Amino acid sequence: MQRLEGLSKLTGAERYLDDEPLEGPLKGCLWGMTVRSPVSRGKITRITYGAGFDWSQFVVVEPSDIPGPNETYLIENDQPVLAPGYVRHMHEAVVLIAHQDRNLLRRAVASVRVDVAPEPPALDFRLTPRPDQIQRGSDNLLKKLQIRKGNIERGFAQAHKIVEGEYETGAQEHVYIEPNAMSAWIEDGPTGDVVVVRGSMQCPYYVLNALKHALKRDESRVRVIQSPTGGGFGGKEDYPSTIALHCALLTLKARRPVKIVYDRSEDMAATTKRHPSLVRHRTAVDQNGKMLAQHIEVILDGGAYVTLSPVVLSRGIIHAAGPYTCENVLIEGKAVLTNSVPYGAFRGFGAPQTIFAVERHMDRIAAALNLDPLQVRRVNLLKDGDTTSTQQVIKGGTDRHALLDQTLHIANYDAHKREAEKFNRTHPYLRRGVGVATVLHGAGFTGNGEVYLNSKVDVAGRPDGSLEVLAASTEMGQGTNTVFTKIAADAAGYDIADVFVGTPDTFRVPNSGPTVASRTVMVVGKLVERAIDELARQVGQNGSPLRGPALKSAIQAWHRANPESELKGRATYQPPPDVKFDDKNYIGDAYATFAWGVCVAAVEVDLRTAAVRVLDFVAAQDIGKVINPVLATGQVQGGVVQAIGWALTEEMKFKDGGMHNNTLTNYIIPTSDDVPSIRVHFHENPYPHGGGGAKGVGELPMDGPAPAILNAVAHATGADPRAIPLTPERLLPLLR
Amino acid sequence: MQTTASNPAASTLQIAFSLNGQAIDIAVDPRERLLDTLRYRLNLPGTKEGCGEGECGACTVTIDDLPANSCLVPTFQVRGCSVRTIESVPKAELGPMLAAGATQCGACTPGVVMTAHWIKQHSQVLESQTLRALMAGNLCRCTGYDGIIDGVRRWIGGPQ
Structure with a gap:
C-alpha cells in the first residue's frame, strides 16, 4: 500500500501551517514573535521597548497576562511559559509580541532590549558545579536513578581483566525540515469561549494538558488540532506545548487569531536538542571476554529545566548494558541541570547515547583481551531465558546469534575486513575498516508507562458503512495514517478505500497517548484492531464479530435503525499478560518487548584530513512483522543517516551557553552525496501483542550506527575514538 | 521575510516575468525574496521554506531552466525570466x-x-x-x- 498523502506531498499540494491562506478562522490573523533572553542566567532588571514604534498598535504579552500558573505542564512543571523576571538559559522566552505586519513585527521585536544582571551559569555538565552555580537542591541534580543486579564486587573479584572507558556524545538538533509553527483563535462553545490551537506537533494531548494548566481552562474550553507536520523526530514532542501557549496567550490578549512560525535560526536556537552524555564503563571479564560485572555511570546534560530528562535518563540506563547478559550489574544514572536550552526528546530518547558507549566499549574489551570483537559479543549476547540488567527474562523467539551471523553474511563482513586490511597495507594515506554494533530498543513506554497512559482508540462506523479511526497518534512523515489504514482494513476485512483516519483533534479523538517511543504501530495499532472488534460486536448478532461486507452492511443497518447517532467501538490499553515492572527498584519487565538490530559499517578514513566516509552500511532489524516494507525501510534508512550525522558531523557549538551555529550552513547534516545506500534487512518474527504483529521501528535505527562507525574507524586506523561527533578536528589528534 | 526585516521599504519596482508559462506583472519591494512573492503574494505555497539561507533546497524553483534556491533570489532579479515552480x-x-x-x-x-x-x-x-x-x-x-x-x-x- 502506497503512502496515502504521498502524491499531495510530491506535488507540493500538502498544506503545512505556514502554507495556509489567512482565511476562515485565521481571517485578520496577527503574527506572533518572541523576545528572548540574551544571556544564560540572571535576573531581568529592565525591558525596554524600542523607540520609533507605536506600541499601542502591538499586542504585548508578559508573564502577568498568564491566567493560570506560569508553568509548562510536563513532569515537574518547573519550566515557565515566559521567564518570570529571571532567565535560566540563552534564548529563553521573555515577552511575546504580535502585529498584523510581519516585517514591522520583526523590526519591533529586534528593538526590544532585555537587560539582565548576569549570574554565573553552569555550562559544563561534566564538572561539579561551584557553589555560585547551584540552582537546584545542593548539587544541580535533576534526577538520579539506579539499576542493581547481583553484586558487582563479586564479579570484579573474579576478573581476569578489568576494562575501563569513558564515552561522550554531543547535542543533536532535530532539523525537521518544517520548523515549528502554531496558530490559535477563539471560538464560541456551549460553556464559554474556546481557545483553539492548531499546529505542527507530535502529541496533541501534551499540548492540551499544557493549555489547560497555564490557561486555567478545562478540556471543554481548549481544543488542539494537529496540522500536517513536516517531521518531528522528538523535536515536536514537548516543545509545541511552549509555542502553543505563546500563541494562545497572544490570541487571548488580542482577541484575534495569531500565528507563530519560527524561522530556522530561531528554531535551532530556542528548541530542544538531544541530551549530551558522558558514560563511564568499568567491566570485569574472563579470558573469553565473558562479562562478570558491569559498572556503568551515565550522566546526561539536562539543560535548564527538568522537562523530559527523568524519562530520557530512565530509558538511557535501561539500555546501558546493551543486548547482553551479565550476572552482576550496577548502573548509576544522573541528569544534571545546566544553563543551556532544555534538552528533550530525540529519536532513541537516551538509548543511542548509552548504546554508543557500551558498543564502543565491547570493541575495546576485545582489544584489551586481543580477541575478535564478534567473539566478545557472541559470548555475552542475550539468549531467550537470559535476563537483562533489570532482571527481565528475555523471550519471544528471536535468535540474536543467528541475526548477527546473518547480518555479517549480508554485509560481506569477512570480505570487507580482508580487503580493508589488504588495502591499508598498500595505500599511502587512505585507511579502510569495518565495525559492528549489536543493539536493542525497548518498544513503547518504559516500565508501567503504558499502563499509566491508559491509551484509548475509537473506531467509528459511518452511515455509509465505512470506518474512521479516531486516535491522537499523529502523522509526521513516518506513515501513521497509511499504516493505521492498512491495520484497520486487515482487521475489519475491508478495502482500504473504505477506511479513513481522522485528523487528531482533541474534540474528536480520544487520548491514545503521545506519538513517541516507537509505540504507534505496536501499541496504538493493536488498539485500532481491538476497537474494530468492539465495533463489530456492537452491530453483530449474538455477539459474533462480523467482518468484511457483512460488517459494512450491519453498520449501515445500525445507522438506519439509529438515525443521527454515532456508532463507535472503543479499545483501552491492556498490558500483555505477565509483564510486571517495579519502577521504584527498577526490577522486572522494563518493556513489554524489545526490537533487535545489528549494524555493520565499512568506512574509509583520509589520514591527511581525518575525514571519515561511510562506504557501506547494513542495518538488520527484528521489528516483529513488517506492515509496510517501503515505509519501514524508509524509517530505518532515515534513522541510520540521522545517526551518521550525529556520529560524524553534527556538532552543536556553544557561545555563552547558547547555540552558536544555529544555521544549516554551520550545523552539518548529511546530504545524499555524504552517505552510501543504506542496506536494510528485516528479520520477521511477529509479536502477538503488537498491531498487525509489529514491534516498534522508529528509534532502533538510531542506536547502532554511531558505535559501528567508530568501531570501523578504530579498525581502520588503530586509533581509539570515544567521543562523537567524530569530526576531523576530534579525530586528527588521535591519528598522531 | 528576512531580507526586508531591517528597514521599511523605500520604493517598489514594477516587473514582468513568466511564471509556469503565465505572464506576471507585479510591483515588488527590491528586497523581497522570490520565495515570499511566490508563497504569500502569488498563492503558490507548494514551494517551501526550510532554512532561508540557501542550504536545504526546499525552496528550489527553476529560473530560465536552471534550478535555484528561491530564498536567495530577490524577486526583481527574475524580471523577464521564465520561472517554474512545483505547481508546474x-x-x-x-x-x-x-x-x-x-x-x-x-x-x-x-x-x-x-x-x-x-x-x-x-x-x-x-x-x-x-x-x-x-x-x-x-x-x-x-x-x-x-x-x-x-x-x-x-x-x-x-x-x-
Whole structure:
C-alpha cells in the first residue's frame, strides 16, 4: 500500500501551517514573535521597548497576562511559559509580541532590549558545579536513578581483566525540515469561549494538558488540532506545548487569531536538542571476554529545566548494558541541570547515547583481551531465558546469534575486513575498516508507562458503512495514517478505500497517548484492531464479530435503525499478560518487548584530513512483522543517516551557553552525496501483542550506527575514538 | 521575510516575468525574496521554506531552466525570466517517486521533485555527475536519501 498523502506531498499540494491562506478562522490573523533572553542566567532588571514604534498598535504579552500558573505542564512543571523576571538559559522566552505586519513585527521585536544582571551559569555538565552555580537542591541534580543486579564486587573479584572507558556524545538538533509553527483563535462553545490551537506537533494531548494548566481552562474550553507536520523526530514532542501557549496567550490578549512560525535560526536556537552524555564503563571479564560485572555511570546534560530528562535518563540506563547478559550489574544514572536550552526528546530518547558507549566499549574489551570483537559479543549476547540488567527474562523467539551471523553474511563482513586490511597495507594515506554494533530498543513506554497512559482508540462506523479511526497518534512523515489504514482494513476485512483516519483533534479523538517511543504501530495499532472488534460486536448478532461486507452492511443497518447517532467501538490499553515492572527498584519487565538490530559499517578514513566516509552500511532489524516494507525501510534508512550525522558531523557549538551555529550552513547534516545506500534487512518474527504483529521501528535505527562507525574507524586506523561527533578536528589528534 | 526585516521599504519596482508559462506583472519591494512573492503574494505555497539561507533546497524553483534556491533570489532579479515552480510538474509523472518512498514528511519534497525534474529533462548531466551528487543540494531529514535516489532513478528511467 502506497503512502496515502504521498502524491499531495510530491506535488507540493500538502498544506503545512505556514502554507495556509489567512482565511476562515485565521481571517485578520496577527503574527506572533518572541523576545528572548540574551544571556544564560540572571535576573531581568529592565525591558525596554524600542523607540520609533507605536506600541499601542502591538499586542504585548508578559508573564502577568498568564491566567493560570506560569508553568509548562510536563513532569515537574518547573519550566515557565515566559521567564518570570529571571532567565535560566540563552534564548529563553521573555515577552511575546504580535502585529498584523510581519516585517514591522520583526523590526519591533529586534528593538526590544532585555537587560539582565548576569549570574554565573553552569555550562559544563561534566564538572561539579561551584557553589555560585547551584540552582537546584545542593548539587544541580535533576534526577538520579539506579539499576542493581547481583553484586558487582563479586564479579570484579573474579576478573581476569578489568576494562575501563569513558564515552561522550554531543547535542543533536532535530532539523525537521518544517520548523515549528502554531496558530490559535477563539471560538464560541456551549460553556464559554474556546481557545483553539492548531499546529505542527507530535502529541496533541501534551499540548492540551499544557493549555489547560497555564490557561486555567478545562478540556471543554481548549481544543488542539494537529496540522500536517513536516517531521518531528522528538523535536515536536514537548516543545509545541511552549509555542502553543505563546500563541494562545497572544490570541487571548488580542482577541484575534495569531500565528507563530519560527524561522530556522530561531528554531535551532530556542528548541530542544538531544541530551549530551558522558558514560563511564568499568567491566570485569574472563579470558573469553565473558562479562562478570558491569559498572556503568551515565550522566546526561539536562539543560535548564527538568522537562523530559527523568524519562530520557530512565530509558538511557535501561539500555546501558546493551543486548547482553551479565550476572552482576550496577548502573548509576544522573541528569544534571545546566544553563543551556532544555534538552528533550530525540529519536532513541537516551538509548543511542548509552548504546554508543557500551558498543564502543565491547570493541575495546576485545582489544584489551586481543580477541575478535564478534567473539566478545557472541559470548555475552542475550539468549531467550537470559535476563537483562533489570532482571527481565528475555523471550519471544528471536535468535540474536543467528541475526548477527546473518547480518555479517549480508554485509560481506569477512570480505570487507580482508580487503580493508589488504588495502591499508598498500595505500599511502587512505585507511579502510569495518565495525559492528549489536543493539536493542525497548518498544513503547518504559516500565508501567503504558499502563499509566491508559491509551484509548475509537473506531467509528459511518452511515455509509465505512470506518474512521479516531486516535491522537499523529502523522509526521513516518506513515501513521497509511499504516493505521492498512491495520484497520486487515482487521475489519475491508478495502482500504473504505477506511479513513481522522485528523487528531482533541474534540474528536480520544487520548491514545503521545506519538513517541516507537509505540504507534505496536501499541496504538493493536488498539485500532481491538476497537474494530468492539465495533463489530456492537452491530453483530449474538455477539459474533462480523467482518468484511457483512460488517459494512450491519453498520449501515445500525445507522438506519439509529438515525443521527454515532456508532463507535472503543479499545483501552491492556498490558500483555505477565509483564510486571517495579519502577521504584527498577526490577522486572522494563518493556513489554524489545526490537533487535545489528549494524555493520565499512568506512574509509583520509589520514591527511581525518575525514571519515561511510562506504557501506547494513542495518538488520527484528521489528516483529513488517506492515509496510517501503515505509519501514524508509524509517530505518532515515534513522541510520540521522545517526551518521550525529556520529560524524553534527556538532552543536556553544557561545555563552547558547547555540552558536544555529544555521544549516554551520550545523552539518548529511546530504545524499555524504552517505552510501543504506542496506536494510528485516528479520520477521511477529509479536502477538503488537498491531498487525509489529514491534516498534522508529528509534532502533538510531542506536547502532554511531558505535559501528567508530568501531570501523578504530579498525581502520588503530586509533581509539570515544567521543562523537567524530569530526576531523576530534579525530586528527588521535591519528598522531 | 528576512531580507526586508531591517528597514521599511523605500520604493517598489514594477516587473514582468513568466511564471509556469503565465505572464506576471507585479510591483515588488527590491528586497523581497522570490520565495515570499511566490508563497504569500502569488498563492503558490507548494514551494517551501526550510532554512532561508540557501542550504536545504526546499525552496528550489527553476529560473530560465536552471534550478535555484528561491530564498536567495530577490524577486526583481527574475524580471523577464521564465520561472517554474512545483505547481508546474505533472502529477501523473510522480508515481515512481511515490512507489520508491521518495517522500516522508514532505517538507523537502517539492524542492527534491524540482531538482529531479530538472535532471530528468537534462539527463546528459548524468554523464559527468552522479545522481547523489546532483541531488546533494536538497537536504532531507526523513528518508536517508535511498527512497529519493531510487525514485529519481525510476522516474528518469534506465540505469544510473
